[in-house]
Amino acid sequence: xxxxxxxxxxxxxxxxxxxxxxxxxxxxxxxxxxxxxxxxxxxxxxxxxxxxxxxxxxxxxxxxxxxxxxxxxxxxxxxxxxxxxxxxxxxxxxxxxxxxxxxxxxxxxxxxxxxxxxxxxxxxxxxxxxxxxxxxxxxxxxxxxxxxxxxxxxxxxxxxxxxxxxxxxxxxxxxxxxxxxxxxxxxxxxxxxxxxxxxxxxxxxxxxxxxxxxxxxxxxxxxxxxxxxxxxxxxxxxxxxxxxxxxxxxxxxxxxxxxxxxxxxxxxxxxxxxxxxxxxxxxxxxxxxxxxxxxxxxxxxxxxxxxxxxxxxxxxxxxxxxxxxxxxxxxxxxxxxxxxxxxxxxxxxxxxxxxxxxxxxxxxx
Numbered sequence: 222x223x224x225x226x227x228x229x230x231x232x233x234x235x236x237x238x239x240x241x242x243x244x245x246x247x248x249x250x251x252x253x254x255x256x257x258x259x260x261x262x263x264x265x266x267x268x269x270x271x272x273x274x275x276x277x278x279x280x281x282x283x284x285x286x287x288x289x290x291x292x293x294x295x296x297x298x299x300x301x302x303x304x305x306x307x308x309x310x311x312x313x314x315x316x317x318x319x320x321x322x323x324x325x326x327x328x329x330x331x332x333x334x335x336x337x338x339x340x341x342x343x344x345x346x347x348x349x350x351x352x353x354x355x356x357x358x359x360x361x362x363x364x365x366x367x368x369x370x371x372x373x374x375x376x377x378x379x380x381x382x383x384x385x386x387x388x389x390x391x392x393x394x395x396x397x398x399x400x401x402x403x404x405x406x407x408x409x410x411x412x413x414x415x416x417x418x419x420x421x422x423x424x425x426x427x428x429x430x431x432x433x434x435x436x437x438x439x440x441x442x443x444x445x446x447x448x449x450x451x452x453x454x455x456x457x458x459x460x461x462x463x464x465x466x467x468x469x470x471x472x473x474x475x476x477x478x479x480x481x482x483x484x485x486x487x488x489x490x491x492x493x494x495x496x497x498x499x500x501x502x503x504x505x506x507x508x509x510x511x512x513x514x515x516x517x518x519x520x521x522x523x524x525x526x527x528x529x530x531x532x533x534x535x536x537x538x539x540x541x542x543x544x545x546x547x548x549x550x551x552x553x554x555x556x557x558x559x560x561x562x563x564x565x566x567x568x569x570x571x572x573x574x575x576x577x578x579x580x581x582x583x584x585x586x
Contacts, residue, residue: 228450235449250289257282276483283475283521287374291467291517292460294373299459303452314352314360319403322356327395330363331388344557348415355403361554362570363395366545374520375540379527386581387537394541394573401569402562410562470518478521485529502578505535506571509542519543533585538578545570 229235257278261267267274314326343364347357367388376384447455509519523536546567555563 228453230450232449235453239453246289246293250286253285253289254282257285272483276479279482279525280475280479283478283524284472286377287471287475287517287520288464288468290374290377291370291464291471294369295460295463296456298369299456300452302459303447303455314347314350314356319353319355319400322353323359323396323399323403326352326356326360326399327363327392330360330395331367331392344554345415348411353403354408354411355399355401357399358402358566359395359399362398362545362566363391365547365550366395366541366570367391368544370517371520371540371544374517378520378524379533383533383537387541390537390577390581391541391545394545394570394577398566398569398573402565405565407562407565410559410565412557412559415557467517471521474518475521478525481522481525482528501532501535502538502575502582505539505578506542506575509539509546532582534578534581534583537581538574541574541577542571545574 229238261274261278261281262269267277269275269278313329314322344357344361347360348354372384372388375387519540523540526539527533527536551563551567554566558566
């Protein structure tokens with residue numbers, strides 16, 4: 222029988238198991254660094270100042286640390302996702318105009334942790350509900366850019382101030398880019414089958430029957446809310462699914478970070494990517510856009526580069542370009558956006574990320 226099969230049926234039992242699991246997670250997180258210190262330096266007698274030992278310690282400690290953080294964050298967000306659905310978000314954005322709609326859509330994009338695989342159904346659903354294209358794009362930019370994994374990892378690595386700056390910058394980019402693209406009249410660059418969904422929903426509503434996904438369209442009077450046991454099961458399944466996909470990127474990212482930490486001279490990045498380099502942010506974004514990775518793989522690089530003196534604005538710009546303009550999401554969006562709009566989407570967001578990188582370098586230096 223699997224772990225999920227051992228979950229208790231009662232609400233009190235689920236609460237007790239959740240508290241116990243949280244305590245075990247907290248204990249493992251607190252003991253992680255001490256365990257590797259004891260094993261490598263006391264047990265095996267390795268020299269902490271030697272480059273190979275330092276790189277090995279970085280690799281083992283960061284791999285376990287980020288795996289634990291991902292487990293906790295993904296589980297919590299998986300449970301949260303059972304309360305917030307695409308249908309509810311679509312109902313909230315329906316009928317909203319540009320301006321206020323962009324602000325509201327960006328805020329919902331942060332609060333609703335939809336992954337890149339939800340981008341296409343979310344886009345079709347929002348357009349079908351009559352949400353303006355620019356407002357929909359604000360949601361699509363904010364949702365992956367200010368995602369729970371990136372914010373949680375930044376918070377634990379650099380503190381709440383940097384995480385808060387990242388969230389504020391992501392919201393600003395999503396609101397501004399969505400509004401700019403909406404002003405450009407980009408509807409002509411949306412695939413025709415998406416716009417037909419709008420006409421279909423309008424015709425259905427005019428006929429007096431509830432459209433697909435309309436609240437209350439299900440069986441009237443029946444409580445369809447998931448039980449606490451089912452919410453926990455969904456959270457565990459989310460952890461399995463996402464960790465199963467990101468672990469190769471995690472190992473590669475930590476491995477590169479370990480090499481940078483152990484062997485790259487301390488002044489190398491400060492000299493070539495420091496605040497004195499006027500194109501440092503631009504190069505970071507150009508490198509991050511095509512990088513096939515995610516927040517779990519990017520953070521070890523960001524941590525190692527921060528230790529080597531790379532400015533925080535440059536690092537945040539690099540991480541934003543990795544998570545907001547990932548190749549898988551662009552491939553998915555290509556199914557609903559024509560190339561001119563996809564190019565404009567990437568260009569406007571990239572310009573916003575570059576501007577935020579230079580702004581943060583000026584503020585934080």
